[in-house]
Amino acid sequence: xxxxTCCIVGGGPAGMVLGLLLARAGVPVxxxxxxxxxxxxxxxxxxxxxxLQLLDDLGLSExxxxxxxxxxxxxxxxxxxxxxxxxxxxxxxxxxxxxYIAMVPQWDFLDLxxxxxxxxxSFTLRMNTEVTEPIREHGRINGVRYRTGDGATGEIRAPIxxxxxxxxxxxxxxPELRLRDFPTPMDVRWFxxxxxxxDPAGGIGLIRGRTFMTxxxxxxxxxxxxxIAKDTDAAGRSQPIEQFNRTLAExxxxxxxxxxxxxxxxxxxxxxxTLDRLRKWHVPGLLCLGDAAHAMSPVGGIGINLAVQDxxxxxxxxAEPLREGRLRRRHVAAVQRRRLPTTVLVQxxxxxxxxxxxxxxxxxEIDFGExxxxxxxxxxxxxxxxxxxxxxxxxxxxxxxERPPAAALR
Numbered sequence: 001x002x003x004x005t006c007c008i009v010g011g012g013p014a015g016m017v018l019g020l021l022l023a024r025a026g027v028p029v030x031x032x033x034x035x036x037x038x039x040x041x042x043x044x045x046x047x048x049x050x051x052l053q054l055l056d057d058l059g060l061s062e063x064x065x066x067x068x069x070x071x072x073x074x075x076x077x078x079x080x081x082x083x084x085x086x087x088x089x090x091x092x093x094x095x096x097x098x099x100y101i102a103m104v105p106q107w108d109f110l111d112l113x114x115x116x117x118x119x120x121x122s123f124t125l126r127m128n129t130e131v132t133e134p135i136r137e138h139g140r141i142n143g144v145r146y147r148t149g150d151g152a153t154g155e156i157r158a159p160i161x162x163x164x165x166x167x168x169x170x171x172x173x174x175p176e177l178r179l180r181d182f183p184t185p186m187d188v189r190w191f192x193x194x195x196x197x198x199d200p201a202g203g204i205g206l207i208r209g210r211t212f213m214t215x216x217x218x219x220x221x222x223x224x225x226x227x228i229a230k231d232t233d234a235a236g237r238s239q240p241i242e243q244f245n246r247t248l249a250e251x252x253x254x255x256x257x258x259x260x261x262x263x264x265x266x267x268x269x270x271x272x273x274t275l276d277r278l279r280k281w282h283v284p285g286l287l288c289l290g291d292a293a294h295a296m297s298p299v300g301g302i303g304i305n306l307a308v309q310d311x312x313x314x315x316x317x318x319a320e321p322l323r324e325g326r327l328r329r330r331h332v333a334a335v336q337r338r339r340l341p342t343t344v345l346v347q348x349x350x351x352x353x354x355x356x357x358x359x360x361x362x363x364x365e366i367d368f369g370e371x372x373x374x375x376x377x378x379x380x381x382x383x384x385x386x387x388x389x390x391x392x393x394x395x396x397x398x399x400x401x402e403r404p405p406a407a408a409l410r
Contacts, residue, residue, distance in 0.1 A: 001155055001156075002030075002154065002157070003157050003158065004028050004029065004030040004124070004156060004157075004158045005027050005158060005160075005322050006019075006022055006028070006158055006162060006318070006322060007029075007032065007143055007157075007160070007162070008030070008032065008161075008162045008164055009032050009144060009161065009162065009163050009164060009165045009170065010031075010032070010164035010165030010166060010169070010292070011031050011033030011035075011038070011110065011125065011164075012164060012166065012290065012307070013044075013106070013109070013290070013304050013307050013308050014164040014290035014307035014308060014310055014311040015033075015162070015165070015290075016110055016114060017113060017308050017311040017312065018311035018315055019113075019117055019123060020058070020113055020408070021312065021319070021405060021408040022122075022318070022322065022408075023120035023122045024058075024407060024408035025323060025407040025408050026122060026319075026323045027122060027318075027319055028122045028124075030124045030126060030156060031117075031123075031124065031125045031126065032126050032129045032130075032131055032146060033125065033126065033127050033129065034128070034129060034130035034131070034165075035127065036127050036128045036149060037127070038110040038111060038114075039107050040106070044106060044301065044303060044304040045104055045105055045106050045218075046101050046103060046304060046305070047064075047069075047101065047102040047103075047104050047109060048304075048305040048396055049094070049099070049101070049396045050308070050309060050396075050402075051304075051305060051308050052064075053096075053097070054308065056097075056098075057409050057410075058116070058404070058408065058409065058410055059409075059410030060112065060116055060410075063112060064102075064104075064109075064112060067108045067109070068104070068108065069102045069104040070102075070103040070217055070218050070219050071100040071103070072091070072100060072102075072103055072203050072216065073090070073099065073100040073101075073202065074089065074091065075204070075395075076202060076203070076205070077204070077205045077368060089203075091396055101301075101395070103216060103217075103218055106304075128148055128149030129148050129149075130146060131144045131146050132144075132146060132170075133145050133170065134161065134170065134171070134174075134286065135155060135157065140283070141283060141284065142157050142158070142285055143155060143156050143158045143285075144156055159285070159322070159327055160285060160322065160327060161285060161286050162289060163286065163288045163292040163293075164289050164290050164292060165292055166290070166291040166292060167276075167291045167292070167295040169288065171286060171292055172278070172288075172292065174283060174286075176280065177279065177280050177281070177288070178280060179276055179277075180276060180277055180278070181274070181275070181276040182275040182347070182351060184273045184274065184297060184354060185354055185355075185359040186227045186229065186230055186273050186354070186358050186359075187227075187229075187230055187231070187233055187271060187272055187273050188227055188228070189226040189228060189233065189268050189269070189270055189271075190225055190226075190268070190269045190270075191224055191262055191267055191269065192221045192223055192224065192267070193224060193248070193255060193259075193262065194220065194222075194260065194261075195217065195218070195220055196254075196259070198254075199222075200215075200217075200254065203215070203216055203217065204217075206251060207361045207366055207367060207368045208251050208367060208368055209367065210361070210362060210363070210364045211226075211247070211251050212227040213225065213226050213251070215252075225298065227358060227362070228362070230273075237265050237268075241263070241264055241265055244262060244268075245261040271298065273297055273298065274295045275295060275296065275347060275350060275351070275354075277294035277295070277344075278292075278294070280336070281336040281340075282329075282335070282336060284329060287335060289307065289311055289314055289335075290306070290307030290310055291303065291307060293310070293336075293339075294343045296346065296347065296350065297347075299353050299354070299358070300349075300350070300394070300395055301395070306342070306343065306346065309339070309400070309401070309402045310335075310339050312402035312403070312404050313335055313339055313402040315405055316403060316404060316405045317334045317335050317338070318331055318332070319408075320405070338402075342400050349394075
């Protein structure tokens, strides 16, 4: 049996940020990550301005700048039969030091946080350690039981356990947390295609002939999210991959130049989109953050940003009580009170986009191609340029920026 002051389950962005902030504030922390490394393809690779500012506050911006990355400062949409690009969001208009979104492989970002944490004597990262169940005693969670990659088992006890292990979190099995689920009209296929220097740059949205895609410029390749109607992936995979590539080239003419596109359906990964949140993020001894507390739609690509801000808010509320040994349930409850309004606001906005953009586009009711059926909000953006500042601001910052505890700053 082992003991720590804060046991964090999940070594994703929320878990690693929370672990680093608490450790710098003098709180003994153990982070449990079930995988042996952070190498997972098609994880969220967007680092938003709020997270970039956080890295600056933590003295990590220079090291982050050395990571391989691509800066996304514009989002464009090809309109009309000629495919003329309309700039939907221009981040360079934001009055801030970090007026772009950094596209960085998430494993590099997590390795950076792990290296920074390793410099703190109170930080412990345990890889290949999967949580099997919580330790429930006398009406509270007193830690977790785990199994390592070599089959060994054990338990870690802590005054507070924080679940940052995503939408399949062990904590979601606790009935008192009460999950609220919202229907979604889509799933997402993720894949890569080569990019040439003369291809369009930045972020690209495409809505044409019931095809809805988002392309992210990663330098020598595009990372593509293809939005499809809910539960239709299996039917699409019954078609030859050549047909998939032909459709891709028809909608993105610059790809039709003999370059090799998708080689096999195995290279196309499926994300089952869910949108939900826990009614309660905490029980005695346990707090949920990030996707464990609220699974977000990929619309806007802001899920990681929200998870990181959850972690920053949690560190600010919990660091001092944990360090001084006087943590109470009211300190934990304060985290949900702080972060729930932002979660509700963003999820409502995503549901509005699902209903008024995604679902109509998948049914062919919105088309930016030859028929050019453009929704009124986008038409308003073309007529009132000052409105163009709103989409990049929302994408870049979300609704609220959290401040880390002063003891964590460098």
